Each structure stands twice: as C-alpha cells, then as structure tokens.
Amino acid sequence: MSEPIRLEPDALLGLLAGSTTRYEKRLNELEGLYRDDVAFRAALESDDGEPVYWVVASTPDDEAGALTIGMSVLRPGRIGDEFAMTRGHIHVHHSAAELYYGLAGRGVMLMETTDGRSSAIEITPGVAVHVPGHWIHRSINVGDEPFTTLFCYPSDAGQDYRIIGDADGMASIVVTSGSDQGWELRDNPDHRPYGGVPR
C-alpha cells in the first residue's frame, strides 16, 4: 500500500516535485514526425540537443484503479509551417481516458478516432480537456512559451506510439495561420486511414 504523494508542478522550470519517472524526447528522435523534411534537417543542424519535450510522472501502484499523474512540457517551435508537437498515442487499452489540465503556455489537444472523427481543443492555463477512451491524441504547442499540462490516466492504459506513424501522420495537421499567433487545422495529404495496410 503506497503512501500519499504531494506533487507540486513548477511550470516555469518544467519540474514536478514528488514525481519519480522521467521520459524525454530530443529532436533527433523525432524523424518523420513533421511533413517538411528540409525544414527538419535544417532544425537538426542548429539543434541545441536539449529535449523538445519531457514527461515527469508519479506511478506508485500497478493494481486496478491505479493512476499515473504527471506533467508534460513541450517547448515552442516550428518545423516548416507545423508547430512543435508530441508523437501522440492511443492507449493500448483503447477504452482508457485521460485528463489534461493547462498549467502554462498555449497548446492544442488534437484528437482523432480510427473511424475518422476529429476534435481539436485549445488549452490555456486553467482549461482542462477530458480525452475519452478510443481517441488518438497529441499535444501541439501553438504559442511562444513552453506548453505545460498536468495529466492523469489509468496506470494500466499503455501508450501505442506507432498508430500515427503507421498512418503516415494524423488526418489533420496544426499549422500557422495568416494572422499573428494564429493556428489552423489543415488536412494532411499524406495520411492514410488508421489501421490500413502499411505502404
């Protein structure tokens, strides 16, 4: 039986006091994530080697009903006209839901189902998104500051990171719009139906 845990996010520094696990991704691990390969190569050449995003979390138990609570930090940036994003995933147990609550910055939770439904919800500090089961989801930083969220999901949910790559990306991409600091959804011409036959 685990002890209760006090967790205190420091959104400015991207730290979560009380967390015990850390997961991070650097730009050189994100090949193929963005559509503009020339822009990606250029970004890699000037890359500082620091993580693009990281996830710190608390997972004290593995029994039924256990929760993983943590914080996700995604640095701002663009590759071509696409904003910085996480790889995204669907839960291995498809019916597992997830909470994201905005702590800092400005982002979008892009969500899609394998049968073609789509939803994009902007998250700013104080806004939460309830991601139900069965939705593929990805965080995108559409602002100029780190985009930081508190999250919570069933510890046995599991993350399937391959589903998006196998479909050559999500059906929608989040790109800069003409107006200042704007974003918009655009159809991803490379996308093939989820669960289709790999090329």
Next chain:
Amino acid sequence: MSEPIRLEPDALLGLLAGSTTRYEKRLNELEGLYRDDVAFRAALESDDGEPVYWVVASTPDDEAGALTIGMSVLRPGRIGDEFAMTRGHIHVHHSAAELYYGLAGRGVMLMETTDGRSSAIEITPGVAVHVPGHWIHRSINVGDEPFTTLFCYPSDAGQDYRIIGDADGMASIVVTSGSDQGWELRDNPDHRPYGGVPR
C-alpha cells in the same frame, strides 16, 4: 464513443463549464459529522440553507479505464474547533486512486488506512495530492475562502461514505491551532478502529 470535452473551472464562482453532474450537501444533511453537537445545533439555527459543499463532474463513459473529472468546492467555516469538511469516503473498489489539484483556497487532504496509517497534506493553488488506493480521504477547508480542487478518479471507483460514520469519525481531526490561521491534527477520542463492530 464519447466526444472530447472541454472543461473550464471558474474557481471563484464554483462552476465547471462542461460538467454534467452535480452533487451537493447542506448543513442539515451533515448531522453527526462534527464532534461538537451544541455548536452544530447553533450553526443549523443560523444556517442560510445554501450548500456547504458541492461536486460538479464529467463522466462521459462507464467502460473500463473511464475517468470522472470534476471540481469540488467546500465553503469555509468552523463547527466548534473543527474546520468545515466533507463526509469523506473510501472507494468501493479499494484499489482505485484519485488526484486532487488545488485551484483556490487552502485545505487539507486527510487520509487514513483501515490498519491505522495516517497522512495529512495541505493543498493550496498549484499543489496536487496523489491519493493511492486503499486510503480513506476527506477534504477540510482550513482557510477563510472557498477551498476548490480539480479531481480525477476512475469512473468505476465508487464511493463508500459509511466507513467513517461507522467508525465514529476518522482517527484524526483537524482543528484550529493557537496561532492565527493555523490548523493542527488531534486524536479523535470517539474514533473506533475501522471495520470494528458498530456500537
């Protein structure tokens, strides 16, 4: 398959845009919660009839891995030397955990196990508590403003509200301390071991 839900807490007004359920408790439903019966009667006589606390939430699904996400608002007050509190509960599925994240005010999450362990963690805005499975837990408002938290738990957790009453209260009580705005834990002399034979 449910649609994603945008939830926006208004901590000042105690509202959660996007929520679909509401649960509330008035003082006249809380007989026996506080030790000082004379003070409780006096409070009832001057009671304004408004809820002492309420819980608004989003529960879009009932399948495995579904989450209930919501907001709890507990008004400030004292009955005798005890601060305003919720009834408290243990999850029917004992192994179900819960997240509480402070949005406004100042409170304490008081947690106990049936085998005698105890923990009390103060929650202020920006502080989260990870309540693991098997812990009885109750919110207590030790400040002068509403104590408001965002919470998240597995939708199939279930709430057993009787366990505390059957034990004549939790093992510890949270009372005013000598210093200004202070609180302290004190042993509850009425408490009997959890799961014991009712008097």
